[in-house]
Amino acid sequence: MKVKKLEDIIGTEKEVSDDNWVSRRLLLQEDNVGFSLHDTVLTAGTETYIWYKHHIEAVYCIEGEAEIETVENGETYRITPGTMYCLDNHEKHYVRAITNFRVVCVFTPALIGDEVHDEEGVYRAPE
Numbered sequence: 762m763k764v765k766k767l768e769d770i771i772g773t774e775k776e777v778s779d780d781n782w783v784s785r786r787l788l789l790q791e792d793n794v795g796f797s798l799h800d801t802v803l804t805a806g807t808e809t810y811i812w813y814k815h816h817i818e819a820v821y822c823i824e825g826e827a828e829i830e831t832v833e834n835g836e837t838y839r840i841t842p843g844t845m846y847c848l849d850n851h852e853k854h855y856v857r858a859i860t861n862f863r864v865v866c867v868f869t870p871a872l873i874g875d876e877v878h879d880e881e882g883v884y885r886a887p888e
């Protein structure tokens with residue numbers, strides 16, 4: 762069994778930041794469990810364009826509020842604590858954080874660890 766605390770991750774290479782968010786990566790490919798698990802905070806007032814071309818992501822909100830817009834059809838969703846969304850069709854989308862937006866994210870396949878979005882909003886393909 763594996764037990765890790767957020768405080769074990771903060772300040773290490775498993776705490777990964779991009780312009781609009783910080784992602785504390787609790788489980789990664791090296792843990793060999795088939796998914797990765799992150800505690801992520803998106804910064805209030807930011808808009809992030811994302812396309813998980815190679816991954817499925819589930820996102821469970823535990824603090825704050827955001828709007829998600831799926832690009833293909835322009836639909837918007839208000840996400841608040843206790844709500845989950847799952848990008849099960851690799852949807853291109855925007856995340857607009859209204860307040861600091863804290864979420865638990867699960868990715869399959871698991872992230873390797875240092876991924877940030879490229880110019881297309883994509884995390885690189887798993888190795």
Ligand SMILES: CC(=O)NCC[C@H](N)C(=O)O
Pocket residue numbers: 782784785799800801803811818820856864866
């Ligand atoms: C909600 C979302 O996808 N935010 C971007 C960061 C990502 N979830 C991560 O933790 O790497």
